[in-house]
Amino acid sequence: MVYRMPAMQSGSGASTAGSSSSQDSSSHVRVVQNRPKPRCWEHGCNGRQFSTFSNLLRHQREKSGQAxxxxxxxxxxxxxxxxxxxxxxxxxxxxxxxxx
Ligand SMILES: [Zn+2]
Ligand SMILES: [Zn+2]
Incomplete structure (x- = not known):
């Protein structure tokens, strides 16, 4: 069963404001080709960047295991x-x- 959503474009391209609001208004996961670098927002890392996703995983494992x-x-x-x-x-x- 295939449901095709018509390409609705209500509202022309609103330019996103550069202010980094910490509200997660968009909870849906967006698949983008150019994936941004993985970041950690836990343990007070405050958005610390990791070069690879495995680095982030290891970091989180370390943090959760032996804080x-x-x-x-x-x-x-x-x-x-x-x-x-x-x-x-x-x-x-x-x-x-x-x-x-
Ligand atoms: Zn962290
Ligand atoms: Zn040493």
Whole structure:
């Protein structure tokens, strides 16, 4: 059973205002060819962009699983606090020696 919707174009193309209103008035999913970069609006990320969707998924998994843990991007060491991780990075205490 095929239902064809007539192409209704009520109202000519209203230019969208540039103001980024945080209201989700359009709840329907729109399929666009050029997909925008995935963003995270949770955990206070405030629309943080990710290069790929898998990155966003991993980020959300990390956030949901171990919210308080911080890892060093260089050696992967885990810390209970981001401040500890920052200090670790600051003083270059990585396990692995960077061979650059
Ligand atoms: Zn997030
Ligand atoms: Zn490290």
């Amino acid at each position: 308080a843990k911080a890892t060093c991007p260089n050696c992967g060491a885990e810390f209970t606090r981001t401040t500890a991780r920052n200090g670790h990075l600051l003083h270059d205490k990585c396990k692995q020696r960077r061979s650059t």
